[in-house]
Amino acid sequence: MWDTFRNASECANLPGCDVPYLFVLRTVFLMFSALCASALADAGAARAQAPAGLSAPAGARLQGVVLLSRHGLRGPTKATRCAPATSGACFDALANRPWPADxxxxxxxxEGYGRVARLGHFYRSHYAALGLLAGGACPPPDAAAFTADxxxxxxxxxxxxxxxxxxxxxxPRWSVSADVYKGPSCGFDPALAARAAQAMAGGSWAVAAAGTLRAPLAAMDAALGPFSAAGCAAHGATAPCSLASVPVSAEAPGPIALATAPSEQFLMQYAAGHPPDQVAWGxxxxxxxxxxxxxxxFVSAIHAFYDRAAHMPKYQAVKKGSPVLARVLEALEATAGEGPALQVFASHDDLILNVAGMLDLRWQLESYQPEQVPPGGAIAFELWRSxxxxxxxxxxxxxxxxxxxxxxxxxxxxxPPASALLPLPACETGADGLCPFARFRQIASEAIDPACVGKPERSSP
Incomplete structure (x- = not known):
């Protein structure tokens, strides 16, 4: 714009110039004014529009909340160090440099504790502002409950x-139970689950590896570097090998499954505050x-794709997720009555994806892939009175x-943290995301297989 202004000024002093100087000045002024007005309008709109799920629905009163949370930042679930040293079943076998072992x-x-605590502070202040357990005082003994496996x-x-x-x-109401999210086997067949995962992956893991996930897998291959000889043997490759050498087929996810955990561990390293040169060895x-x-x-596409295919198909979602959704529904029923206004279930990403698969939920949170389950994040099942x-x-x-x-x-x-309203496809929700509780109860009850739901024994630590 300033180049236009300068050129017009110079043109006005040249013989034969046919650009009216005052006209150009007026035009530039109007352009500048319009840009300013647009920027101010955009800023005002951003301030006026609260992030998804932060505002109370019009005329509604919050009765209670059930949080289905994933645990926070953790170390790798597979052993980092190889024992014995010749083993290929460890993280150190999947790279040419040792993994950190915190x-x-x-x-x-x-750092996982600290980041989850940040969310806890947010939940308390956010829901207190909406009228739930308001004030800084301790809640009544039966107002809040916490459960973990x-x-x-x-x-x-x-x-x-x-x-x-x-x-x-x-x-007083917090409990630990090894089986809180588990039920009877209810006929679970791993072969059927594998076929359902393959179908959700598009019908062929090999096609996904060569297509959608080709570039993220190549980036992970370069970051990890060569495997140990034992790592190659453990994953069906001949040494020397790397992630790119791991066999993949229509039925076998190969490098997709193998890269899932390391790709998420890189994210957890950065999320824990490590400097860039300490994330994926720089x-x-x-x-x-x-x-x-x-x-x-970018590389989280691997983890999100694999976990979505592994845990969201209806077959395994119902078999594995029925006990979890049953606990959530039971908690909402209690909250609607005289039960705790706040109930928290600390769980795992696969269980959250199971529930999402049962209810046909979809989301994408800022900085994450579609249906990715971030460490420490939670689905809030909010109960409102219209x-x-x-x-x-x-x-x-x-x-x-x-x-x-x-x-x-x-x-x-x-x-605020990132947030997203999760509409229920089986319920006609408006822009506010509200679904009648009676209808939600029906949807959840029809999704749950009673044969897969047990009654866990609970114990207080």
Whole structure:
């Protein structure tokens, strides 16, 4: 624009110039004014539009919330160190440099506790502003309940949320049960589950590896480098080998399954606040041709694709997810009555995907791939009372962005985590995402296979 202004000024002093100087000045002024007005309007619109799920539906009152949360940042669930040293069943066998080993396999990182606590502070302030357990006082004894299975990472995640939401308070209703998310085998057939996963992957894992996931797999191959000889043998490749050497077929996911855990572990390294040279040994930016945060999102396509195919097909979703959705529905029923206004279930990404598959939920959160389940994030099943007195359910996904976790950012309604409203395809929800509780109960009950639901024994630590 300023070049136009300068050229017009020069033209006005030249003989034969046919650009009216005042006309150009007026035009440039109007262009500048319009740009300013547009920028101000856009900024105003951004301020006026709250992030998804943060505002109360018009005329509704919040009755309670059930949070189905994933655990926070953890170490690799597979052993990092090889024991014996010649073993190929460890992370160190899948790279030419040792992996960092901060905690025991699968345990929550100290940074994982801290990031989950940030979300806990947000949940307390956010829902208090909406009228739930308002004020800074401790909740009544029966107002809040926390549940975890027997995994260390879910127990500590539940504790982090409790500590952050109700510091210094006695919360008698918290329990740990190894089987809280499990039920009877109910005829689960791994072969049928594998075929369902292959179908959701597009019918062929090999086609996916050569198509949609080709570039992310190439970036992971470059970042990991050569495998150990034992790592090659463990994954059906001949040494020397790398991720690109691992066989894949229509039925066998090969490198897709193998790269899933390392790709997510790179994300967890960065989310824990590690500097770029300590994430993927400083190789991922060059390997992907992207700045590190975007590179992590890029290679996360592998993990998101594989987990979606492995856990969201109806067959395995119902067989594995029925106990989980049954607990959520039971908690909502209790909240609608005289039960706790807040119930928290600390769980795992596969279980969240199982429930999503049962309810046909879809989402994409900022900095993540579609249906990716970020560490520490949660689906909030909110129970609202409409202005007409009807109980309504709204589903909202909350999770910190990759950058928020890396920076250990403070969260609030002014600086919220990423969020997304999750419409229920089987329920006619409006823009506010509300579904009548009676209809949600029907949808969930029809999705649950009673034969797959057990009654876990609960114990308080």
């Amino acid at each position: 905690v025991a396999a699968g345990h929550l990182l100290p 027997s995994s260390e990472r879910t127990i500590v995640t539940a504790g982090a949320l409790m500590d952050a939401m109700f510091p210094g308070c006695a919360i 190789r991922l930016e060059a390997a992907s041709g992207r700045p590190l945060p975007q590179a992590l999102t 202005s007409k007195g009807e109980s309504m359910v709204r589903l909202v996904y909350f999770a910190q962005t990759i950058m928020q976790m890396h920076a250990d950012a403070v969260l609030s309604d002014a600086t």
